[in-house]
Amino acid sequence: xxxxxxxxxxLDGKLNSATARCVACAQAIAGAEIHVAVLADAPDAVAxxxxxxxxxxxxxxxxxxxxxxxxxxxxxxxxxxLAAGYTHVFGPSTTFGKDLMPCVAALLGVAQVSDVxxxxxxxxxxxxxxxxxxxxxxxxxxxxxxxxxxRTASWPAVGTGGSAAVEAASVDAALPTHTRFVGLQQGKSDxxxxxxxxxxxxxxxxxxxxxxxxxxxxxADKLGAAVGASRAAVDAGYVPNELQVGQxxxxxxxxxxxxxxxxxxxxxxxxxxxxGTIVAINKDPEAPIFEIADFGLVGDLFTLLPDLEAAL
Amino acid sequence: MKILxxxxxxxxxxxxxxxxPDGSGVVTDGVKLSPNPFDDIALEEALRLRxxxxxxxxxxxxxxxxxAQPHLRNGLAMGANRAIxxxxxxxxxxxxxxxxxxxxxxxxxxxxxxxxxxxxDDDANQTGQMLATLWGRPQATFASKLEVAGDKATVTRxxxxxxxxxxxxxxxxxxxxxxxxxxxxxxxxxIMKAKSKPLETIPFADLAVESGDHLTTGRHAPPPKRSKGxxxxxxxxxxxxxxxxxxx
Ligand SMILES: Cc1cc2nc3c(=O)[nH]c(=O)nc-3n(C[C@H](O)[C@H](O)[C@H](O)COP(=O)(O)OP(=O)(O)OC[C@H]3O[C@@H](n4cnc5c(N)ncnc54)[C@H](O)[C@@H]3O)c2cc1C
Ligand SMILES: Nc1ncnc2c1ncn2[C@@H]1O[C@H](COP(=O)(O)O)[C@@H](O)[C@H]1O
Numbered sequence: 402x403x404x405x406x407x408x409x410x411x412l413d414g415k416l417n418s419a420t421a422r423c424v425a426c427a428q429a430i431a432g433a434e435i436h437v438a439v440l441a442d443a444p445d446a447v448a449x450x451x452x453x454x455x456x457x458x459x460x461x462x463x464x465x466x467x468x469x470x471x472x473x474x475x476x477x478x479x480x481x482x483l484a485a486g487y488t489h490v491f492g493p494s495t496t497f498g499k500d501l502m503p504c505v506a507a508l509l510g511v512a513q514v515s516d517v518x519x520x521x522x523x524x525x526x527x528x529x530x531x532x533x534x535x536x537x538x539x540x541x542x543x544x545x546x547x548x549x550x551x552r553t554a555s556w557p558a559v560g561t562g563g564s565a566a567v568e569a570a571s572v573d574a575a576l577p578t579h580t581r582f583v584g585l586q587q588g589k590s591d592x593x594x595x596x597x598x599x600x601x602x603x604x605x606x607x608x609x610x611x612x613x614x615x616x617x618x619x620x621a622d623k624l625g626a627a628v629g630a631s632r633a634a635v636d637a638g639y640v641p642n643e644l645q646v647g648q649x650x651x652x653x654x655x656x657x658x659x660x661x662x663x664x665x666x667x668x669x670x671x672x673x674x675x676x677g678t679i680v681a682i683n684k685d686p687e688a689p690i691f692e693i694a695d696f697g698l699v700g701d702l703f704t705l706l707p708d709l710e711a712a713l
Numbered sequence: 714m715k716i717l718x719x720x721x722x723x724x725x726x727x728x729x730x731x732x733x734p735d736g737s738g739v740v741t742d743g744v745k746l747s748p749n750p751f752d753d754i755a756l757e758e759a760l761r762l763r764x765x766x767x768x769x770x771x772x773x774x775x776x777x778x779x780x781a782q783p784h785l786r787n788g789l790a791m792g793a794n795r796a797i798x799x800x801x802x803x804x805x806x807x808x809x810x811x812x813x814x815x816x817x818x819x820x821x822x823x824x825x826x827x828x829x830x831x832x833x834d835d836d837a838n839q840t841g842q843m844l845a846t847l848w849g850r851p852q853a854t855f856a857s858k859l860e861v862a863g864d865k866a867t868v869t870r871x872x873x874x875x876x877x878x879x880x881x882x883x884x885x886x887x888x889x890x891x892x893x894x895x896x897x898x899x900x901x902x903x904i905m906k907a908k909s910k911p912l913e914t915i916p917f918a919d920l921a922v923e924s925g926d927h928l929t930t931g932r933h934a935p936p937p938k939r940s941k942g943x944x945x946x947x948x949x950x951x952x953x954x955x956x957x958x959x960x961x
Contacts, residue, residue, distance in 0.1 A: 412874060472879070473842065474852060496872040500854045503807070503842035512808050512927030515837050529936065530836055534730040535739050538931035545927075579885075580851040583867065583878035596873065600960075624961065632891065642857065642871045642892060649831070649891055651873065657960045667729065674936065678960055680951065686944075695942035698951050708948040713961055 403433040403523050405489040406461075408480055408505075409451050410471075410497045411441065416450040418597045419493035419551075421558035424456050426551040427491055428559070429520035434458050438483050438570075440476055442469035445567075452565040461570040470582035471497055477504035478574035484509060484546055488523070494550035494652075495596070506548035513548045514539055518555040528552070532648040533671040553596065554654040554675045588641045592618075595644060598627035600657045601676075603646055606633035607662025607684070607702060614639050616706045617661060623710050629653070631663045647672035662702045665690025682706070714861075714883075716759040717821055718793065719814060719828035719840065720773040721749045722784040726833055736932040748787060751829025754889040757896040758859060759827050760792045767861050770794045772821060776801050776813050776917065789907035790899045796910070797821075801917040807835070808927060811843035816920040818848060823884060825866070830855050830888040841888035851881035857892040 405427040410417040420437065427435045436459045437451040448462040461483060467475050480501070484490045490505055492498030494516045506513040519527035524541045526549065541547045595601065602624065604617040614634075621628045629646040630639065646653060648668040654675035661682045663669060670693060673679060681694035684701050691697040698705060724730065724739075725747040731740045748756075762768040773788035775781055776799040785796040799813055818826060831838040845852035853859075853868035857876070860867045861883070870877045871890045945951045955961040 473854070474845065477846060496855060496870075499838045500842065500852075500872075503839035504846040504852070506839070507808065507811065507843040507846035512806060513837075513839050514928065515835075515839060531724070531730040531739060531834060532726075532836065533936055535732050536934045536936055538933075540929040540931065542927060542929075577849075577851070579882040580853075581880045583880050585872075585875060585877045587875040636892060641875065643873060643875050648833070648836070657955070668726070674939065678955075678958060679939070679942075680955070691944070692941055693939040696951055696954055697942065697944045698948070699944065705948060709951065712948050712952045 403430055403489065404487045405430065405433045405435050405491060406484060406487040407435065407437045408490070408492040408498070408501065409437050409439045409447060410493055410495060411439065411447040414446045416447050417493070417495070418558045419495050419498070419553045420451065421454050422553040422556040423491045423493050423551045424454050424559045425556040426517055426520065427489070428456050430489070430523050436461060436487070438463065438480065440465070440468045440479055442466050448567045452567050453561040453563050455559045455561060455563045457563050457565040460565050460567045462567055463570050463572055467576050471501070472580050472582060473500040473504050474580050475576050476501055477508055478576060479572040480505045481508035482572045482574045483570065487546065489547040489549065491549050491551055494552050498550045502548055502550050509546050509548060511545045511548055512541065513550065514541055515550050516552040517549050518552045532667050533674060534667065552652065554652045558597070588643050592621065593625065593627040595627040595629055595646070596651055596653060599655050600624050600626035601629050601653060601655045602626045602659045602661065603629035603631065603663060604634055604639070604661050605631040605663030606637065608634060608639060611639045616703065620659070620706055620710050623713055626657070631669050660690055660694070661706065663690055664688050665693065714768045714824040715770045715772065715821060716762060716768045716825045716827060717818060717823040718752065718756045718759050718771060718773045718788070719826070720752045720756060720775045720785065720788045721829070721832050722746050722775065722777055722781050723749045723832055723834040726750055732933045732935045736934060738933055746784070748784065749829050749832050751831060751833070751889050751891070753896040754891065754893050755827035755829055756788055756791055756793060757894045758889060760897070761894065762861060768825070772797060772823070774814065774817050775799065776805050776810055778802060782912065785912055786907050787899070789910040789912070790903045791897065792903070794910065796912040798912060798914045799917055799920060800914055806928060807837045807839035808843055809922060810840045811847055812922045813917070813920055814840070814844050815847050816922060818844070825861070825883060826886045828886065828888045830890055841886050845886040848886070851885040852888070853879050853881055853885065854888040855890040856887050857890050859887060859893065
């Protein structure tokens with residue numbers, strides 16, 4: 402029988418939507434019983450949120466002061482212990498899951514399937530390689546636990562309405578103290594979250610400065626959109642790193658993506674391939690971004706953006 | 714302090730990868746190969762720690778077929794003191810790479826192991842985490858800042874929420890993100906000098922790494938293509954197109 406354990410991602414007492422996307426992926430495996438593990442110092446609130454996810458049969462809640470911050474080498478031995486009795490252990494392919502899940506796989510002595518984008522069977526998956534320029538079928542050996550990260554942009558978040566039982570689990574695992582959390586500098590913003598927002602406006606190198614990004618923020622606010630950026634814009638210090646979209650930034654799938662002054666390098670396009678509608682604004686009619694844009698507009702962003710905002 | 718750097722050879726990041734018509738893989742014949750960009754960053758960071766007098770020796774290691782020697786010479790030309798070439802017939806999966814690197818770690822006893830956060834061919838993002846786990850040592854992935862003082866390192870990590878800082882006891886594994894540094898360019902005289910630097914080759918079998926790869930890869934397919942849409946002539950046309958789709 403297929404039993405899947407999903408490691409919940411959460412911050413400040415809130416369950417991250419990536420967890421609900423992992424549930425959707427797990428549901429693609431026929432007949433799977435789906436459990437969610439919440440590891441935290443005080444897991445109750447997050448466990449209650451996880452229990453409401455549609456399709457979740459049980460929530461395991463692991464309270465431990467050592468789990469106050471998601472330190473992979475602290476969480477991994479606990480998840481590996483919990484994994485006993487499960488055929489699959491899933492985490493999201495966010496920085497949280499990418500950090501943690503390979504440790505779980507190593508403790509279990511199994512390979513990890515990274516970035517599951519489609520399920521062909523309990524042991525058969527599709528995943529992207531070469532910045533998404535090829536999709537490969539991979540098969541994990543049966544009779545071993547399957548450890549995988551779920552490419553969140555490929556899966557919708559399941560809804561709520563579930564009422565899973567929450568069970569306090571105690572895990573007997575030696576936890577290392579060699580790694581200590583010092584701090585988290587969060588980009589505080591009341592704008593929508595880049596990874597789950599239905600609309601995103603991104604700026605590239607052409608925006609020219611942090612000051613210049615005001616036109617991007619302003620359009621985003623008008624649309625109720627999240628703000629993203631190319632690597633060039635982040636490297637240049639116009640915006641913080643957590644706004645980077647692409648192969649090595651965030652892979653997103655909004656309904657509407659507006660790329661402003663972004664050329665369309667393959668590493669950037671990898672991050673937006675699953676977007677519903679892509680709009681590109683670029684002064685170079687030959688820019689590669691236009692090859693994949695649903696709507697392209699050639700011109701100077703500094704004149705077009707204020708016009709666009711006014712026309713909305 | 715000794716630093717071991719994972720230095721993988723991959724298809725250059727500028728190459729637009731093509732899937733073979735029969736789906737058996739991607740076309741790599743005649744395609745430009747380069748050091749994994751994240752590994753160049755790892756090597757650069759190690760060299761900077763040596764420049765600062767914190768590290769004394771930088772060793773680059775790769776697990777790759779026999780023809781990867783020029784690749785390691787490249788790492789030596791950039792400034793590594795020594796290279797280790799674990800000669801394997803084909804590509805190895807991350808768990809195997811981690812197990813092989815652990816053997817090198819046991820042999821070399823580095824205080825710091827620097828790897829890329831991901832290899833841009835398999836995009837696995839696993840090896841560093843697996844190595845740290847098997848070694849029983851700390852990991853700090855996706856590093857954008859690294860400070861080493863005594864037997865500790867303070868690492869700033871690029872995480873989805875922003876920047877996280879961890880303190881780890883050494884030895885430890887650190888994986889690099891793009892903004893950690895900008896790798897230096899190799900100068901011609903250094904290419905000459907690299908020719909006489911030590912390059913040790915170890916047959917993969919000699920490491921007695923636990924058996925093989927674990928995932929079977931099947932068919933490769935090109936990604937679903939997004940078709941080119943339409944060019945609109947002005948803002949008004951764009952807005953009405955988006956309105957028609959109910960997007961604004
Ligand atoms: C290993 C690796 C990983 C990478 N990962 C990522 C990633 O995750 N995300 C990412 O984005 N990149 C990534 N990159 C970088 C990527 O290759 C490109 O360098 C980057 O995406 C370029 O950013 P850009 O489009 O903003 O800048 P540019 O390529 O410089 O493009 C700027 C564009 O703006 C246009 N323009 C200029 N002025 C104006 C104006 N006034 N109005 C309108 N348009 C204007 C220009 O015509 C041009 O097309 C990665 C690279 C490597 C090697
Ligand atoms: N065959 C290899 N040889 C040397 N280093 C490797 C090898 N495979 C992986 N690595 C290191 O591990 C990192 C992450 O690789 P991956 O887990 O495959 O994405 C790379 O950036 C390298 O530093």
